[in-house]
Amino acid sequence: MNxxxxxxxxxxxxxxxxxxxxxxxxxHGSAIHVADEVGGFIYDRIDGVLPLSRVxxxxxxxxxxxxxxxxxxxLSFVEKMVEQNIxxxxx
Amino acid sequence: xxxxxxxxYEKYKSQNRLFVAMLELTYRCVCRxxxxxxxxxxxxxxxxxxxxxxxxxxxDEGVFNLSLTGGEVFLxxxxxxxxxxxxxxxxxxxxxxxxxxxxxxxxxxxxxHKVHAVEMSLLGARAETHDALMRHxxxxxxxxxxxELLRERGIPVVLKxxxxxxxxxxxxxxxxxxxxxxxxFNASLSVLPKIGGDQEPQSFAVDFETALSLNPRLLLGxxxxxEDTSGGAFLTCNAGRTNCGISPFGDVYPxxxxxxxxxxxxxxTLRDIWHDNPDPYLTRIRASRPEESDECFTCEVxxxxxxxxxxxxxxxxxxxxxxxxxxxxxxxxxx
Numbered sequence: 001m002n003x004x005x006x007x008x009x010x011x012x013x014x015x016x017x018x019x020x021x022x023x024x025x026x027x028h029g030s031a032i033h034v035a036d037e038v039g040g041f042i043y044d045r046i047d048g049v050l051p052l053s054r055v056x057x058x059x060x061x062x063x064x065x066x067x068x069x070x071x072x073x074x075l076s077f078v079e080k081m082v083e084q085n086i087x088x089x090x091x
Numbered sequence: 092x093x094x095x096x097x098x099x100y101e102k103y104k105s106q107n108r109l110f111v112a113m114l115e116l117t118y119r120c121v122c123r124x125x126x127x128x129x130x131x132x133x134x135x136x137x138x139x140x141x142x143x144x145x146x147x148x149x150x151d152e153g154v155f156n157l158s159l160t161g162g163e164v165f166l167x168x169x170x171x172x173x174x175x176x177x178x179x180x181x182x183x184x185x186x187x188x189x190x191x192x193x194x195x196x197x198x199x200x201x202x203x204h205k206v207h208a209v210e211m212s213l214l215g216a217r218a219e220t221h222d223a224l225m226r227h228x229x230x231x232x233x234x235x236x237x238x239e240l241l242r243e244r245g246i247p248v249v250l251k252x253x254x255x256x257x258x259x260x261x262x263x264x265x266x267x268x269x270x271x272x273x274x275x276f277n278a279s280l281s282v283l284p285k286i287g288g289d290q291e292p293q294s295f296a297v298d299f300e301t302a303l304s305l306n307p308r309l310l311l312g313x314x315x316x317x318e319d320t321s322g323g324a325f326l327t328c329n330a331g332r333t334n335c336g337i338s339p340f341g342d343v344y345p346x347x348x349x350x351x352x353x354x355x356x357x358x359x360t361l362r363d364i365w366h367d368n369p370d371p372y373l374t375r376i377r378a379s380r381p382e383e384s385d386e387c388f389t390c391e392v393x394x395x396x397x398x399x400x401x402x403x404x405x406x407x408x409x410x411x412x413x414x415x416x417x418x419x420x421x422x423x424x425x426x
Contacts, residue, residue: 012205013181014155014181014182014183015181016150016153016154016155016181017151017153018099018102018103018108018153023099023153025155025181027205029155029183029207032095032096032099034095034099
């Protein structure tokens with residue numbers, strides 16, 4: 001995954017905040033994915049327009065974390081979400 | 092329920108967060124079912140704007156499962172606006188209807204907005220039985236037409252029966268009718284008094300001998316479980332905790348059977364009602380323990396009992412009292 005990639009949310013997922021966590025339910029209600037606070041922050045900002053580099057900037061603005069760690073965590077999170085078909089990579 | 096789902100549900104329970112909401116959109120109806128619990132009413136229904144605002148509050152609360160019911164929901168001219176918003180907010184939306192007003196355009200609308208399932212009343216396997224109990228000539232034909240339109244579009248359908256004296260003999264046929272149309276089927280023995288307390292609807296309920304002669308696998312909740320429920324599975328429930336009911340006028344209840352108002356959305360927010368300033372009655376429900384329903388907790392046939400606290404409230408005014416029909420059924424089952 002490249003930091004300049006643009007991702008989109010796949011349709012049909014139900015998203016609910018539960019405290020610091022974000023619950024993402026698949027369209028059939030059969031699988032639940034739980035994102036932690038930062039994961040929820042990232043998921044919120046995936047909009048099919050902003051590249052991941054802008055999401056990284058937003059993370060650095062809000063969280064006290066060094067850029068390299070944030071970049072690694074961001075890419076690792078979105079790769080998992082793409083694998084699980086919750087997020088898609090825009091062409 | 093998978094481990095993760097159960098874990099999340101338990102978290103919801105521990106926080107009294109709503110997981111399931113049943114919203115009555117209207118009491119207006121095209122039918123006058125003999126056993127209907129709805130009384131005459133005068134208050135104005137929640138407006139479109141109020142309903143949309145409520146849906147957003149339910150989403151913020153964390154609700155996943157939303158049931159839209161009536162009356163007849165298709166009598167609301169803004170139904171598509173409501174269903175579309177429910178879809179946009181990601182609810183698993185079930186619609187409860189007579190089916191009579193579902194035409195191809197309505198079925199398309201439900202498909203377009205990804206309604207999760209449509210539940211419709213089936214009160215007889217034959218038109219004459221169904222129409223007579225719905226007090227609406229042509230109701231059965233309308234229902235069958237709706238089933239076809241919805242199934243053609245791949246929308247899951249649940250046919251729901253209330254077992255009454257007049258249709259108990261058709262229970263197996265109704266189940267077969269549903270299966271032949273690829274619909275789920277369930278039947279309930281529960282007939283509630285009218286909201287205002289009039290017990291006339293209960294005069295249509297089957298007697299206990301008839302109830303016991305019915306196939307328990309077709310009844311809501313399935314067969315009585317073999318395992319002991321002495322932990323209190325049927326002495327407390329999730330009403331007032333993860334489940335709520337809301338009337339067309341914005342009154343909030345623990346559930347639609349347990350119609351003790353605990354707040355009004357016309358003057359309070361959902362958050363205020365459910366979390367920040369709960370009615371003492373709601374607090375009492377949440378604090379209740381199985382052993383407080385002492386008559387039931389010490390009952391020797393409780394392991395066979397399908398008691399519902401909401402029904403206990405509806406029938407006796409006290410959610411911790413025994414439900415006579417459940418007592419007798421449990422007693423009979425245990426011999």
